[in-house]
Amino acid sequence: MTHPIQTRLAALRAAMQQHNIAACLIPSSDPHLSEYLPQHWQGRRWLSGFNGSVGTLIVTAGFAGLWADSRYWVQAEQELAGSGIELMKIQNVGQPLHLAWLAANLGPGQSLAVDGDVLGLAAARALQDCLSGCGASLRSDLDLLQSVWPQRPPLPQQAVYEHLPPHACSSRADKLQQVRAAMQHHGASQHFISTLDDIAWLLNLRGADVSYNPVFISHLLLDQQQATLFVGAGKIDAALALRLAADGVQLADYHASKPTLAALGGEQRLLLDPRRITLGLRQAVPEHVTLIEAINPSTLLKSRKSAAEAAHVRDTMVQDGVALAEFFCWFEQHVASGELTELTIDRELTAARARRPGFVSASFATIAGFNGNGAQPHYRATPEQHARISGDGLLLIDSGGQYLGGTTDITRVLAVGTPSAAQRRDFTLVLKGMINLSRAHFPQGTLSPMLDALARLPLWQHGIDFGHGVGHGVGYFMNVHEGPQTISRSQPEAHMAMLEGMITSNEPGIYRPGQWGVRIENLMLNIAAPDAGFGPFLQFETLTLCPIDQRCIERSLLTREESDWLNDYHHTVRSRLAPHLAGDALDWLNKATATL
Numbered sequence: 338m339t340h341p342i343q344t345r346l347a348a349l350r351a352a353m354q355q356h357n358i359a360a361c362l363i364p365s366s367d368p369h370l371s372e373y374l375p376q377h378w379q380g381r382r383w384l385s386g387f388n389g390s391v392g393t394l395i396v397t398a399g400f401a402g403l404w405a406d407s408r409y410w411v412q413a414e415q416e417l418a419g420s421g422i423e424l425m426k427i428q429n430v431g432q433p434l435h436l437a438w439l440a441a442n443l444g445p446g447q448s449l450a451v452d453g454d455v456l457g458l459a460a461a462r463a464l465q466d467c468l469s470g471c472g473a474s475l476r477s478d479l480d481l482l483q484s485v486w487p488q489r490p491p492l493p494q495q496a497v498y499e500h501l502p503p504h505a506c507s508s509r510a511d512k513l514q515q516v517r518a519a520m521q522h523h524g525a526s527q528h529f530i531s532t533l534d535d536i537a538w539l540l541n542l543r544g545a546d547v548s549y550n551p552v553f554i555s556h557l558l559l560d561q562q563q564a565t566l567f568v569g570a571g572k573i574d575a576a577l578a579l580r581l582a583a584d585g586v587q588l589a590d591y592h593a594s595k596p597t598l599a600a601l602g603g604e605q606r607l608l609l610d611p612r613r614i615t616l617g618l619r620q621a622v623p624e625h626v627t628l629i630e631a632i633n634p635s636t637l638l639k640s641r642k643s644a645a646e647a648a649h650v651r652d653t654m655v656q657d658g659v660a661l662a663e664f665f666c667w668f669e670q671h672v673a674s675g676e677l678t679e680l681t682i683d684r685e686l687t688a689a690r691a692r693r694p695g696f697v698s699a700s701f702a703t704i705a706g707f708n709g710n711g712a713q714p715h716y717r718a719t720p721e722q723h724a725r726i727s728g729d730g731l732l733l734i735d736s737g738g739q740y741l742g743g744t745t746d747i748t749r750v751l752a753v754g755t756p757s758a759a760q761r762r763d764f765t766l767v768l769k770g771m772i773n774l775s776r777a778h779f780p781q782g783t784l785s786p787m788l789d790a791l792a793r794l795p796l797w798q799h800g801i802d803f804g805h806g807v808g809h810g811v812g813y814f815m816n817v818h819e820g821p822q823t824i825s826r827s828q829p830e831a832h833m834a835m836l837e838g839m840i841t842s843n844e845p846g847i848y849r850p851g852q853w854g855v856r857i858e859n860l861m862l863n864i865a866a867p868d869a870g871f872g873p874f875l876q877f878e879t880l881t882l883c884p885i886d887q888r889c890i891e892r893s894l895l896t897r898e899e900s901d902w903l904n905d906y907h908h909t910v911r912s913r914l915a916p917h918l919a920g921d922a923l924d925w926l927n928k929a930t931a932t933l
Contacts, residue, residue: 358476509581565587599621662926666924784829811841
């Protein structure tokens with residue numbers, strides 16, 4: 338029997354031949370360059386069978402390859418088996434190795450097809466530079482998937498709603514005024530925004546069009562007096578439309594964004610973020626319009642949580658911590674039965690969060706990996722393939738929640754039975770890296786990638802490394818992955834400066850394929866450090882409230898300062914959570930936070 342992916346690839350190749358296309362590139366993106374995609378734009382997943390959130394697929398007449406980084410290698414090898422698609426391994430996250438392949442395998446007169454409506458402008462420019470070097474050309478006017486994807490899912494139709502006080506701490510009018518001030522600073526008369534979290538933040542609106550992220554499919558065009566929100570018909574009810582109109586926001590059909598851009602006059606000066614807009618939208622702007630390229634002002638503004646927002650996040654961390662304590666207590670009571678599976682973890686942990694006030698949804702798909710499965714950073718248990726939790730080893734759980742007062746993201750590793758000496762060593766090295774970054778003081782404005790080595794240093798000293806970043810920004814009842822800051826091996830850029838109010842994850846790890854994985858993750862808030870007379874410095878306030886499993890620690894590897902940090906952290910966890918717990922859950926908390 339022919340593999341279904343091979344049938345889909347054959348249909349694509351027939352369409353390519355019809356249009357005289359030598360190669361087709363299918364990115365993991367949509368017209369808003371979202372991380373998590375509505376099903377309508379999950380073409381790379383449908384065509385390849387690979388379910389990871391990041392990957393680039395290239396198809397030619399005689400080749401199909403999927404480029405993925407080390408977070409997905411084990412998963413991709415399993416899911417691509419028998420499909421005829423070759424896994425092309427990327428050693429470091431973000432390396433554009435598919436460009437080198439295209440340059441080496443395409444030649445003069447050949448065309449590469451990419452749907453320009455889902456290709457980022459910055460990525461398109463890099464692609465055009467690559468193709469010009471080998472004499473090939475880019476076709477961005479074709480969506481070949483549309484002709485070969487039967488029963489393609491429609492656009493999502495979920496309703497849009499308001500994020501209201503007290504959790505919405507700044508008014509829509511105030512946020513619009515801040516962005517317009519930034520536009521004026523850039524000399525822009527208009528500003529076009531496609532990124533969904535920027536639009537949701539700016540308008541104090543939320544939705545459910547994208548799994549785990551409370552956003553909605555839309556574009557926004559802003560001038561100094563009015564704003565036009567391009568959104569699907571019926572998604573905003575009449576009462577909300579009136580409230581938006583009172584703040585100068587009018588509604589237009591979602592598909593009217595391109596024609597509206599095309600109708601801009603020659604006197605307009607349009608602010609665009611080249612990393613947050615697609616090639617297709619950029620091509621809709623007439624040549625006579627003056628373009629100003631800069632990062633979306635809202636991206637910078639929303640990354641800095643206000644004092645009121647930070648207070649709500651702290652309260653949310655208490656609610657999340659209570660849910661986690663109740664879950665881990667339940668887990669310890671039932672794990673010895675040998676009946677628990679990785680699927681049980683997701684169900685019970687989500688149920689514990691759902692009992693807390695303000696909970697809306699999970700903030701991403703729960704990762705629960707026992708022993709070898711924990712070595713896949715983006716592992717996802719399925720009914721068809723999952724592990725039973727029994728015997729000895731390590732269980733890695735990465736999970737989070739969306740609450741009206743904040744977004745959480747936490748990873749903990751639990752001892753099941755008796756962890757080995759090697760497992761305790763790995764756990765402790767990761768803990769040392771996490772503590773090292775947690776204790777950092779650094780000048781305000783430090784470019785976030787420069788902090789990456791602090792978390793890796795204890796691992797590097799033992800010849801160990803990991804393939805993902807140390808930390809990502811986190812939204813406020815918004816996307817769990819948010820820019821502009823990233824603690825990673827990214828090339829440092831000016832807009833990645835660490836500023837007061839930013840929330841960032843801290844999650845080093847060790848992954849031993851087929852054996853076990855360790856990752857420990859807290860969220861941290863940038864706060865002012867004491868003034869020593871050398872200019873403003875920042876330090877981290879750890880926000881996450883959940884014990885770290887001391888049964889996994891090799892205590893001889895911890896310094897006195899590291900032990901003191903852990904004891905202080907556990908004291909904070911106990912004092913913040915204990916008033917909200919009782920019975921077995923309180924007993925579990927007291928035991929789990931005992932002095933090391």
